[in-house]
Amino acid sequence: MPTPSTSNTFKRVRMVSTLLHWTCAVAILFQVCVVPLIWYAPGWAEVSTSQMTVSLAELHALSGWQKYVTMVVMMIPSLVMAYGLYRLRKMFVAFACDVIFNPEPILHLKAFGIALLAQTLIKPMTGALTSVLATFHRPEGERVLSIGLSNAEASTLFLGGLIIVIAWVLGEAVRIDTENRSFV
Known part of the structure; x- marks a missing residue:
């Protein structure tokens, strides 16, 4: 039987x-930089902001505490996803080092699935908070609370759930395999 280090697969x-x-690694860098780029590189993100609950013009008009608090709120989903990608990256490092049928990479996969699920659930809430912060300076009656949802969020919720369940099943398979090897 071929060992993991010799098999073509x-x-x-x-x-x-x-x-x-x-x-x-590149995706993590992008996740961390995308919100600051929206703020400090006007015109860069016109296409990628179609899911935003407020316009770029409204964001660029903010100043003082509103600007920085809004930027922090907008970064929350990106930072959650960056953490998930960090854990996914650790899983791929384990696989590259032939650590495959082991609890460690499975835990990283599960953490990625949880981060994906969390980011998807957090995104509409931070979008709503962004719309409130971006219109807070307006007179009463012109302030906005806007929540944006798309089919992509629904798909991502199912994908996150699927990844978590697969990680559970793989974890159980590794546990059973380890238990069976201890009897031999």
Whole structure:
């Protein structure tokens, strides 16, 4: 029986995992930088802000405490996703090092699924809070509370749930395999 280090499948797993490890690093950097880029590089994000609950013009008009609090609120989903991608990256590092049928990478996969689910649930709330903060300076009657939901959020909720369940099943399989090996 081939060992994980000699199998062609495992060689491909190591190669693709290494590639995805670095792809996750780029994605983490993007998650951390996207909100500041929206604020400090006008025109950069016109297309990517279609899901925002307020316009870029309203965001750029903010100043003082409103600007910074709104920026922090907008960063919350990105930071949750960056954490999830960090855990996914750790999973790919484990796979690249032939640590595959082990609880460690499965826990990283589960943490990614939880982060994906959390980010999806947090995003509409932070969008609503962003709309309130961005229109807080307006006179009464012109303030806005806007919540944006899309089909993408529903799909992402199911994907996050699926990843969590798969991680549970894999964790149970590893536990049973470890238990069976202890009897032999």
